[in-house]
Amino acid sequence: MSENNEYSFYAAVVKSFKKAAEFTKWDKGLLEQISACNAVYRMRFPVKKEDGSIEVIEAYRVQHSHHKTPCKGGIRFSMAVNQDEVMALAALMTYKCAIVNVPFGGGKGGIKIDPKKYTPYELEKITRRYTSELIKKNFIGPAVDVPAPDYGTGEREMAWIVDTYAAMHTHDIDAAGCVTGKPVSQGGVRGRKEATGLGVFYGLKEVLSMEEEMSKRGLTPGVAGKRIVIQGLGNVGYHSAKFFRDAGAVIVGVAEYEGSISKPDGIHVDELLEFRKRTGSILNFPSAVNLENNKAALELDCDVLIPAALENVIDGENAPRIKAKIVGEAANGPLTPEADEILLQKGVLVVPDMYLNAGGVTVSYFEWLKNLSHVRYGRMEKRFNENMNARILQEIEDLTGKKVNESSKTFINHGADEVELVYSGLEETMITATREIMAEWKANDHIPDMRTAAYVVAINKVATTYAELGIFP
Template identity: 40%
Template sequence: MAKSKKEKQTQHKKPPLRGMMDNVMEQFNNAADRIQLHPHIRKILSITNNEILVNFPVKMDNGDVEVFTGYRVQHNAALGPYKGGLRYHPTVDLDAARALAMWMTWKCSLAGLPYGGGKGGIKIDPSKFSETELERITRRFTYALADNIGPEHDIPAPDVNTNSQTMAWIADTYMSTRPPAQRTANQHIVTGKPEGSGGLEGRDRATGYGVYLTIIFWADKNDINLKGKKFIVQGFGNVGYWASHFLEKDGAKLVGVQDAFGSIQNEKGINVENLFQYTKTNKGSIVDFPNSQTVDHDDFFALDCDICIPAALGNQITKENAPHIKAKLIAEGANGPTNVDGEKILIDRGITIIPDILCNSGGVIASYFEWLQNRSGEIWHYDEVMEKLEKKLKGNFNKVFVYAVREGVDMRTAAFCIAIERVEKAYVQRGIFP
């Protein structure tokens, strides 16, 4: 029986995250088998270090009190402090946070950063709350987490439905609860802050720019000119917008976009900046953008294109839609957008996937730059940041590409093997207490 339009819209607003832990564990075990990971270290890396759940009350604008549930999962700290975003979304739960925290461990390791993986957030639909309510929710959540995060222990960052303002509230709350002599020394409790509050120039576009750069590196390796190439983007938030912005500047053509409200297409091209400005006046939605046609949700990934950028939530490319994808390249702007069943189909069809832990790592690399800037009291300028980011990402991409070619594996397997081996080396050299 065909699904109604309302059912499809509802399904799209809340993408399934139930299988994310299964996905990351299969990816991990596949790589662990290949590198013959020591069984003791496999046991350690298969589980999280800490899982924090907090329930906290907040007074609403009308005087009512609501109780919210927040999470922070810390997967592994063998390489350094936990690092990872906080998201505000109805799908946030412990299972999703576990998977995302584990992915962050591999992402930080692959990038060569002195971080482990953490993730979390609040189970909430932020569109249902006012700005003042979101500020109180964020500050109360920070207070509840305060003993479990810290600039040398666990450093949150923006994620889905959180931004630089959210980070400013967290930083201010955390610093305000420290002893006076320690307050200014804790500015790097979060990254992704506004520039006026210790943020890094260019941090807002770093993840999307990184997605763009990895596509450029892939194109160079395959002697492909991106001019005139068609791409589609799922999710037109921070990552989707900036990846599209830079691709369009290189001559590529955006032909399809999907967000939580609907899907649009235009074979002749969609102007990225015009669409971005339109969303500002249309409650953040791309729906009914002028000179575009509506696309059924289930048909979006089947649009004719050369490059597909899933930059929304997890488990979007599955065994149901993978057979219909026409893109030759999947650049994972989101975390875990392709589940293992969908990936097997794509690989069998000869479609390349730039895996999330490489493709969208520009954000955490820039976060590392911000963290260093705050710790040393320096100020890094935009051009310097972009140059350092490109150099770091190019080295990481080449490392994964060479490994994949040498070992005859796909890029995700190569990335996981490199990442896990670095963590394994830390355990081998340091030993396991006691």
């Protein structure tokens, strides 16, 4: 199944699932059903390139669980795409959605291409053909399976998908809900682009506020002053770094595929991104030190390490050299099971991917709800709230005989718009999920780590859904 005989991502997910299942009360058959992938669609289709040649494209869509529908999960464009990876990511989506109380089953898609080697026209043809293949087998739709962006894809590709779907479903008033991560002009929601990175920030911020966990690792509670290393300056890594820096943390190291750098007094991520756009590399960034290779930053002395790129970057070989006290898995599967065990023995707190990077799917859920309701968040109540706030403020001024200064008045009178409501909903989601996982962990002394506790929470929620339905499909 895997194209890499040494490591199976899906097997690693199943191993973590089985480890956690021992701490639950559910029937063995039901646990097997929850763990298994319900449907795997492997396809090949031809695409004519601009030079006239024909290329056969390999692609996948996996629906891991139908305990709730629609299924939900991104589509990635990468040469690393294979059936094993897509199955693993779909399974993680099931558990992720359960933990953050998003009513979807897990899904995932992938096209085995290097998007840099195709023209925009060719990428559009590939994306639209992939979408039509999904439509043929009923693997896409607002009530069936809702894709989203992932590694190598973004708003542009989602716009192509929704246009293709809508053109073939002209009587579906909810067609815009067939995919999320769309441009705002095509039914997208404000705040979606930064959602995963912001979710990572909110989740880790809540962990960092827990005095007991921090004292175990010799840290003080709070974000301010924490030394952060980021691996990956893509959408997730950049926004994670930006929100941490804005909150007073210090970005002491950054790794990218071309190399890694360190700067103990702090890296300004916007300046680094601009430098990289200009030079094509993060190396030789002013006042920073170039490290020996692109994994060296992972081993820097820091408080929080955030791997935000691809899977398996921390393994049995380099895990012993990790100096971070907390690892926040912004990427999917950045630690191998061997690395997990080594870091556990070292007392490192690993905040698991399966909920920490759920910001994307959480805000995708908000976008899907927006598409089904056909109304922008804040449109119905923003002006009412502003008028009511102004009236209350006026009454207070009249009663006290004192005037509020203009800047305070503007702040108090303000009514929330869409992006503020999205941020608020995401913060609530990540705080609630973090506390649920920590509560499960503390309630059972035998649960070894936060990842296992997260799986226990997910398994209990999915199993409860099946039990309450009274069916075990």
